[in-house]
Each structure stands twice: as structure tokens, then as C-alpha cells.
Amino acid sequence: MILMISAIPDPAAVAALAARAEALEWRDGRTTAGPSARGVKRNLQAVMNAPAARALAGEVQGLLAAHPVLRAAALPRRFSHLLISKTQDGGHYGAHIDNAVIKAASGEAMRSDVSFTLFLTPPGDYDGGELVIHSASGTQEIKGEAGAAVLYPSGTLHEVRPVTRGQRIVCVGWIESMVADCAARETLFDLENLRAALRARLPLQSEELLTLDKTISNLLRRWAQP
Ligand code: NI
Numbered sequence: 001m002i003l004m005i006s007a008i009p010d011p012a013a014v015a016a017l018a019a020r021a022e023a024l025e026w027r028d029g030r031t032t033a034g035p036s037a038r039g040v041k042r043n044l045q046a047v048m049n050a051p052a053a054r055a056l057a058g059e060v061q062g063l064l065a066a067h068p069v070l071r072a073a074a075l076p077r078r079f080s081h082l083l084i085s086k087t088q089d090g091g092h093y094g095a096h097i098d099n100a101v102i103k104a105a106s107g108e109a110m111r112s113d114v115s116f117t118l119f120l121t122p123p124g125d126y127d128g129g130e131l132v133i134h135s136a137s138g139t140q141e142i143k144g145e146a147g148a149a150v151l152y153p154s155g156t157l158h159e160v161r162p163v164t165r166g167q168r169i170v171c172v173g174w175i176e177s178m179v180a181d182c183a184a185r186e187t188l189f190d191l192e193n194l195r196a197a198l199r200a201r202l203p204l205q206s207e208e209l210l211t212l213d214k215t216i217s218n219l220l221r222r223w224a225q226p
Contacts, residue, residue: 001186002133002140005069007118007149014147017056018120021046021084021169024053029085029093040094043160046084057082060118060171061105064149072192073151074114075185077226078104080174087129088167093160095134100154102174112154112174113182119144119170126166133158151175153182178224188223191216 008014024046030038031045046053061079064070080102087093104110117131123143130141131150134157141161142150152158154174179185195212202209 001073001182001189002142002150002152003069003073004142004144004148004150005067005073006145006147007064007067007070008147011147014120017060018146018169020052020056021086021120021171024056024084025050026086037093037096037098040092040096040159042087042091043093044086044088044091046086048081048083053084056084057171061173064116064118064173070116070149070151073185073189074175075178075188075224076114076175077178078106078110078176080110080112080176081105082171082173084169084171086167086169087160087163088126090162090164092128092162095157095159097157098154098174104176110174110176111180113177113180113185114151114175115154115158115172116149116151116175117142117144117170117172118149119146119168121167121169122146126168127164128161129163129168130161131158132161155182178226179220180225181223184219184223188216188219191219 026044026046029041029043029045048057061082065079098112098115100112101109102112123145130143133140133152144150177185198209
């Protein structure tokens, strides 16, 4: 499932985050790429252990971790460290697969189940720079509004097209989900959306809603590893 959410709806708040990101110290992105990605990665990445970068990443992660749609779609157990990436002057990130086991923000190893990109730059400020996600059913090209975040399965082949004008600044990160299987996560997300829709129409104690509550709980019991 590929899902776009409005992560930071306030344009002024996104612009402030983008300005703070712009002022960070940058270095060649190849230093943080896994072996398969190193040869295809041409971008800049903020030095994330600097206090200003840590503060920015912490704020963004807090906003994402509290987002109700992200929580329902990704069922997060833990987040990775965030990276802040800047692509310009024809920079790009060729087709690659994200590392399966990465470092959590808390330090231990975690599995990457869901990848996310939070767009900080308005799409009109740059040409190119589409996030392209390849799947069996074709490819999807994504260029989000500033403040939007796209979530996609970490197991998909994906790339970032060359940025031919302006610059594209994004925050990227990974989530380990309580439910490793992406088809199971999608089923639970569909059922949560169904429950929200039915709650607007039926009494909470209706037989239909109680049955749905039971179904969601029992699927979580079957699939979740909290
Ligand atoms: Ni990637």
C-alpha cells in the first residue's frame, strides 16, 4: 500500500521547518547508503548528529508518530533515525532497495517495514525529483506538496529522479511495524477505516460495530508482535 498523508497541514510550519533544514550542515549522501545503494546515490544529507539537526528530526518524528492516519496504516512499533536529504544540480537516487535491518532511533537493530518521505519543499520550486516506486502492477511517480508524507512498503524497488531545477529537501525514515506483513497491515487499515465510517452511522453498541471490534482485535492478536 502506498499512502499519502497530510503530515504537517500548516504551510507556515512546513516553511519554518524547511528553512531550518536549509541552514543545516550538509555532506555527500553516499556515506549513509548501504552497499547496493552507494553506486546510485547522488544527493546531500544533513549531518544528523549536530544539535540543530537532532532537534529538527525529533520534532518531525514526534509529529509523524502522533499522526492518526500514519498510526492506523503503519501500526508503528519503533522509528528509525530520520535523515534529511537535499537533491539539486541533477542529483538523484537510482533504483535501490532499502536495507532490511537498520538502526532504530533508540539504538538497537530494527526491521524496516514502512519507508516514508516527508516533503519539505513545495513541488513548484523544483523540476524532476519524483519518487518513483516500482511494483508488480506498474510504477507510481510521487511528488508531494510541502508538508505531505508518502508511506510505502520498504521492500519495494524505488528511486528518485534527477532534480533538474531548484532543490528538493525531504525527511526520510523507516518504521518497524507491529505487523510485519504488508497485506495484513492493509487489511487492518481497511477495517479501521470501515469502523470509523460505521461509527458515524451506527450506535457504538450495535451488533455490527461490536462484531467489527471483535474482528479487528482478533486479527491483531493473530498478526501483531508488539
Ligand atoms: Ni530508499
